[in-house]
Amino acid sequence: MIITTDQGVRGGKLIELKKTVNAALDQCPGVKRVFVSQRTGNQVPAHQLDIPLEQAMASESTECPPEIMDANDHLFMLYTSGSTGSLKGLIHAQAGYLLHAMMAHKFVFDYCPGDIYACVADVGWITGHSFVVYGPLCNGATSILFESVPTYPDPGRYWEMVERLKVNQIYLAPTALRLLLKSGDTFVKKYDRSSLRTLGCVGEPLNHEAWEWYHDVVGDKRCDLVDTWWQTETGAICISPRPSAPNAEIRHGPMRPFFGINPQLLNEEKQEIQGNNVSGALCIKQPWPGLARTIYGNHERFVATYLKDFPGYYSTGDGAHRDADGYYHITGRMDDVINVTGHRLGTAEVEDAMDEHEAVAETAVVGFPHDIKGEGVYAYVILKDGITEPEEQIIAELKAMTKKKIAGYAVPEVVLITPGLPKTRSGKIMRRILRKICAGEKESLGDTSALADPSIVETLIEKHEQLTSKH
Template identity: 65%
Template sequence: MPASPLLAATMLACARIGAIHSVVFAGFSAEALKSRILDASASVVVTADEAVRGGKTIPLKSIVDEAVGGCQCVQRVLVSQRTGAHVPMTPRDLQLEQAMSEVSDSCAPEPLDSEDPLFMLYTSGSTGKPKGILHTQAGYLLYASITQQYVFDYRPGDVYACVADIGWITGHSYVVYGPLCNGATTVLFESIPTYPDPGRYWEMVERLGVRQFYGAPTALRLLLKAGDHHVHKYDRSSLATLGCVGEPLNDEAWVWYHSVVGEGRCTVVDTWWQTETGGISIAPRPSPDDSTPKPGFPMRPFFGIQPVLVDDQGNELHGPNVSGNLCIRHPWPGMARSIYGDHGRFMDTYYRPYPGLYFSGDGARRDGEGHYQITGRVDDVINVKGHRIGTAEIMIHEWLKQQW
């Protein structure tokens, strides 16, 4: 589905009745959607007639029709209206808004255990086969809400804008679940940051009075190149916190984000976390007010997170000025509980490489002050069923399995 209030409502409706939702990015192909439907044995698909992105339309219903053609598990396709375009409807399809008008607007919540599944979200694995990362009810919601509150210094009445697509974990945790749990006004961003011009984000900030803004380094670097005039023509005085996520933010972009967008007065929080962690794991905030964030450094572990750096043999690296494979020592509320339908793969990927630790797949450096900097993926060497082999070997292994 496109980024829309109806998408958020659909997620929350699933949570209310105890159904596991799996949001798929609207830009994926029919084949990618089909693989996720089949892996999850999904019985209902919710989509829209079309999506609008950067002035172009994406034929979502056609993509879904192609995907579900070979999926016997799908019993119903619900189709919402985004553009009003005419789309073919089959006996399996229902027009969503019409179906909603024919049922009661009251629905008692289903009582669930704290460890019952809430949602799954697919992330590509090192082998190329998507992994259905499974998150549960209470722990995930607690972690999403508390990180949104403390990392971004959210206060009642603030307008909070995370511009991530809801199809990714950032959209789940920091567009929908975290902000709404805290009672925040949360902004849904549709389209791309350069349409109709590179001032799109900052026009939104002025128009809505956004106090916290959470974006991606790739977009920030693109906007930096477009020139400062797209920033300066909009009032950004409402901004207090500028966040970024997705990859390390390089020094040039960090300085531009802080000095140009934030006018030198806004805190920049460069965050590190993963689909599997459920929420932010390392960030400059919360911290004392006189603490200055470092460009390129997420810096500090969040409450309850205990980072560990180990070498390839699993030996812990102590002290300052060391680099190694980034692991986490103790459990935390937002951690994923499994890969849907393949718990063995879950253990092989995250817990068997370094017994007793969660292995993130990232490398990191701890500096002289004990602050952490992410150095990039270390998946060129991965532990699979106790054997350390290279990514190329894994790809060959998977290809051979498919042939036989």
């Protein structure tokens, strides 16, 4: 474990941080050593396991002979974010993972020698591993490391970086786009983005409004927009609009399989769904190089989670639609489907409809127990900055939009206006926490250690209780 201290953590806050870390360490007997880096010279209260990182590094040799490894030897272990359950330590192997990451970086992003490439993900997330470190470095690329958040010191930080470093490809998350969209176009247009060729996105389904803003405003309608799908378990990109013919049109949604990936849609009877214009559980039919090898210390869980539900296939846990042209559209997690009076409703579909409201920056929709309907629709909504329209009016308009775009059964029973959502450091929304809150199960929220801002949970609980007390 490595703990770094920076200018944003001082005095009492630093002491509280250390208390939290020390308490966690006392409950983690597997942690043998903790390296602490004092980046700004602040004094850090010491723990008995602490080792000053700079001193330890200074005492080591600068030479490190390479170790000969077998193709299937373990390369690294990475824990999933826990957005749907307890954490899992996924093991990736040497040669296969490196090959997949290298090829995906080169062909999905159209990387060419001399390009300046920027994946702004945290390196502790699989996107950071595959597309900040391993993929780009295997290709000999100049790869930019990004620290902190896209809104500090202001929401133009990404685009200032693009102008200053002449970035050719950028890769980020939908949640970051929605956060920046919330602040308007000014912070984008004040910077020169003419060096950009490829705009990448990963993490969750990219809603239509965010896609258009990314393509039209950030990319000036001239850049390739590759909204990619993959997982910690898959190692690298599995479905994406590119590679394809250079003149092939890229539209919101459609994606095609990457090299060696054989996606299939399966029904509840575990049978492949043939033809086009069909939907089902997204599975992958044959192994590929980047596939994780196991869950650390629990191979039985690996088999049960990914290989048991659909024998002979890798189960992604996501749903997808194959359109009339044979392209794939990711519809979201299979457990994010709500059954409202017998109607199966994808939460992403409702979110996309509500996100088109000009006052809305981001929406998260979940189901909650309903005495009559079985499940009701509950929407958490973040508004853009500077909105003066009354919340009651916005809520009424959102309900009307949902009814018009989908159907009456899709209209949310509850719309909660909130300043934020529980997200992991990688930007994924922890929907299981949202489901627990709206179901009134605040005592059983589960593991929240992966949250970037745990305080938002208490805010949501308080707002939910205030709202329900009125009805």
